[in-house]
Amino acid sequence: MVSASHATHNLEITAENLQEDLARLEIQKQALERELAAVVAHLGSVRRTLDAIETLVHDAAQRPTPRSAGAAVTGHDRPEASAEARQDTPSPEPDVNSGTTGPRTGGRQYGRLTEQILEYLDHSGDADVRARDIAAALGRDQDSASINAVRSTLDRLVGTSRVRRTGRGLYRAKRP
Incomplete structure (x- = not known):
């Protein structure tokens, strides 16, 4: 034992x-x-x-791909081309989500994302807003690339001190 x-x-x-x-x-x-x-x-x-x-x-x-340097100049390329000759150029359509105009491709608005985000955050007051919610409000929540474009723009705006990051994935308009 x-x-x-x-x-x-x-x-x-x-x-x-x-x-x-x-x-x-x-x-x-x-x-x-x-x-x-x-x-x-x-x-x-x-x-x-x-x-x-x-x-x-x-x-x-x-x-559209840019013309090569040796391409021939057509009536559409000359500044003096008539308005009738440019009828095939799509005109800007209003964006029902923001009231802005701009070229549309595949149903999505391009060119004013920064301004749209800043405008949305200004109207959200002192509320913390998620990037996905902003993307949805701007009609850019159809795919992950669109949502990530909003996230990237928000990150850029935070970097330039135009928007505040208030938490993980939360943003708020920067008040003076």
């Missing part, structure tokens, strides 16, 4: 070993949490960048 003092000694050694393991595991946990936070931040950055690039590629695909 094992003596009580021997059993107590074994328990003490086990407790010391567990204390050492606990300290080592705490340090490892903190290191992993820091690494995870860095990975999450990098992942978000890569996603935003990729979405912005996809938006640029999509926008570029929607635009």
